[in-house]
Amino acid sequence: MSLSYLVRRLLLMLLTIFVALTFSFILIRSLPGDPAERYYGDPRLPQEIKDEIKASFGLDKPVMMQYFIFLGNAFRGDLGVSFTYCQKVVPVIVSRLPWTLILTVIPTILSMLVALNTGVYIAFNRGKFLDRFMRFFAFSLNAIPTFWLALLMVMGLGFYAGWFPLQGMYDPLLQSGWQRLWSVIQHAFLPWLTLFIISTPAFSIQVRNLALNILGEDFIVTARAKGLVQSEIRRRHVLRNSLGPLFSFLTLRIAGLVGGAVLIETIFSWKGMGLLVLEASRNSDYPLLQATVLMTIVLVIIANFSADLLQAAFDPRVRYG
């Protein structure tokens, strides 16, 4: 991985973020009505007061000017003020991010750990019943609406069986830290389980295909010829060589979940980024909505960038011109 490649990717990433910012500015400006109108709301106000309020939002300036101010503020980390939260949007979003990460990162890593084993295992049993079954199962899961599965979980394990709390992130009546932590785990269990069920088979197939590719490589043939036993091959060569692509896959998957957690978060009333997007949409809080989506896009772009770097760093065969 050369320095020029790194710089080029970095520039490309910045350009992409810039494009996203511009698009979101155009989108917000093309809306009917403006934030000032939303703010005063009442048609009974005299025009001069309306104009004054408009000016206090900077809406009296020419559009290009507003655009540059917007860009300048954005690069300083200021994406405007949410009028439902009465504060700057960035701290609001930042306070939600950890919850989304708790929800998504833990089951993703767990299912990756499980998939590493099952995937390599079925790769070695390629073509047998288990392999076919797993592939069919993983494929069928693609067609199940995740939110419906989550609903069934809530209904079956939460409501009818009564094993888990149905919603929320913790029991607010518990005071001490450890009880809180335990409570968070209890509350997170069903969403974790849902995400785990959805991703493990898909990961396993991913690992399987990767392992099959590696198994076809020359050095594995050499290893076999050297008389290494299967478990040794599995450990020494297959796992190590699949690490790079898997890391990048993992990063992308988590990035995808941060964006796609809306449905799961809604069903479990988990107050993360996804629910924030939905909340902002329902309240027509456009600054918040725009900023949350923008932050999600930026996160995903950064994750992509790091996934590329990871892949390049781990795999000496990947060369970029």
Next chain:
Amino acid sequence: MSGVRRKWKAFIGGFEGKVSLGILSFLAVLAVFAPWIAPYDPYDITQRDFPLDPPSLSHWLGTDGFGVDILSQVIYGARVSLTIGLFTGVGIAVLGGLIGVFAGTWGGATDMLTMRVVDFVMVLPGLPIMILIMTNLGSSFWVMVMIFVLFGWAGIARITRAVVLSERNRGFVDAARCAGAKKSYILFKHLLPATYSILFVSAAFAAGGAILAEAGLAFLGFGDPTLVSWGKMLNYARTYNAMILGAWWWIIFPGIAVFLASFSILLMGVGLEKMFNPRLKERER
């Protein structure tokens, strides 16, 4: 013609082809002939019965909290899901295919720029942006199709471009070029047909994804408010307390319908893939 017939035989002969075509044609018949098949008309406010009836002889799948027959809603809901799938699949294939082919044929700066746009679109987190757009534009059937197409074309464009690039260097294209053929002639005569198989497969996968996405958006309340759809049924089931009212049938059946529709279309994609590319089958073994 015999080539087409052979391929068709290969498709229908396989497991995927049989199952997917079976389920899909069943759903399509339901959708097209909904008014004759469905026992009640869910749009007719006078055809409402006692609310929250469990499955019985008069209502095979029960009624929802407003007394509307679930079976009829599931049957009518197939219309929305299948048409969304169809339009999105076709839209994505056409748009993605054209962009991919143009980028591949023209090359140079056009190609570079297109591929950067593809990169950009591919990393965008779909759901939040869809919510952003639907909050601004309102949620109607066509807005939804438009959004799905706008978010789906990039992957296909990338694949078609790759196919075109590899085709471009093959003998007959060079020969045509030497013979003085115009770019557009080469494009429509040689390059475009080479991408058909990949377009069919991608369209099927996109359609399956669109059905799921539509259900998810409708569940969040972004569905077309005037249409009966499976996602909207689930949204109502959740909003109007199906769980505490004990109406499991209100939650289970729409979900199964979504699953069947997307499952069959995705499966068709796999079947098509195997049909167009028999070597794939070998490798899977």
Next chain:
Amino acid sequence: MKRTLFLLLLLIFFSSLFASYMNVAVIGEIRSLNPYFLNSTAERQVIGYIYETLLSTENGKTVGLMAESWEVDLPNRVMHVTLKDQLFHDGKPVTAQDVAFSYNLTVQKRLPMGPVLAYFIRAEAVSERQVDLYFRVLNASVLSFVPMAIPVIPQHLWADIESPRDFPNTTNPVGSGSMMFNNLTPQTLTLDSFHEHPDAPKNIDGIVFHMVQDETMGFLGLVKGDYDYLYWNLDPSLASQLLSNPGRYPDIHVATTHGESVYVMLFNHRQAPTSDVHFRKAIQDALNYPEIVQKVFRDYAGLPYYGILPKTASHVVDEALGIPQQDLEKAKQALAASGYDGSTLKILCFSSKEYMDMGEYIKLYLSKIGVKVELDVKGHESVMAEMKKGNFDMVLTSFSLGFHPEMLYYYLHSSRGILQDGQVSGFNYGGYNDPDMDAILDRIWTTFSEDELKESFFDLQARIKQTVPMLPLCVPLQLEAYSTRNFDGWLVSETEGVFNTQTLQNVTPK
């Protein structure tokens, strides 16, 4: 050191066990406690416990909340207010300075308190307990609005806040209300009883407001005993199931009281055929009101009076006017007398379930007399946008008239329905224009005596029955669920429901 810390923790733990907080579920989020910027129902529900206003209404009458007495000097457009002797939650006294500061802040910082900026000029503290409020326009409506809308905040905490627009006020909101802030988390708001306040809850330590996302979760919490009260209107299906199996959840009760919002259908008076009174009466006579109430609201709604005002506006409502009834023959005659040409009309309709169902039924009834209508279902914002442009034939909406019947001025006065630059100047979206109605409405606004007010309102309702400027459809009942599992002593009031000041003073832990 460690041991004391441990004991302290233990103490906190046990005191929290023995403290008796009432648990109340609210739907939605409490994001900020800035009383000038309330954006959710939940915020509006809780803010009144922390902050107070000068005046308030009780059973339709204006009463002093922070004001001990007040005088109106109509010719000079000044209101003289004398304050009660009160404390803020941090122990500092509430002074006339604080009141003047709160009122002037609204004007100086251009805070969006509805039309306040249009009517109010400034406030001045004349002595420690007396404050004068100066108005640009002063009438009964402004009086019943401005002093009930502007919250009184402590000057010593707000003086330095540069931009109240981005001040969430979630760390230390100090007001003078009956409860004081304890803490706010993403899921709860805890308020403690402020014992200096006469209305403070006596037998409980405070209230924990739990934010829940939907009714199902709230209800399950109520069943489990996590919550004692659900701060929203119960869904009619759920209410009917609860009330029909009282044995299933013995602790749970549903308080059924009169509602204060009226579902209405507005007409566009700027174009035929809706500008024709015969046409409007034809529609009024064509609808089957009891069926709408039964099918859409499971019978949990009241039938509307001709005069639109609901029962909760008890001091001014004219029940003798009667209730509209379906009479297809009369409707057909009225239709024949109108200039209706058989064209298809559109009913603009919010995309929520009850509106769409009501719309479907209206469509059905109108087809029986030969009026063709289509539903035009749109999201909330889009419907509001169309209404503000006056761009509709008919539209279904609801007005909250139970506590502020004088709001009808805004919905019916011709000056509120002028269409300029494509925007309606007020809330009279349909542009109803009737000089007689205007005269009655003007009278209501300049009347301060109770009897005259009642008389004017009776005239108003009679005029509404005569000209049908808008069509009242039904008045949904208020359905509140509460549990007697942890607390006893709930008091149901006909007008205020069960979660009222008396209940809070009266409830005792079991």
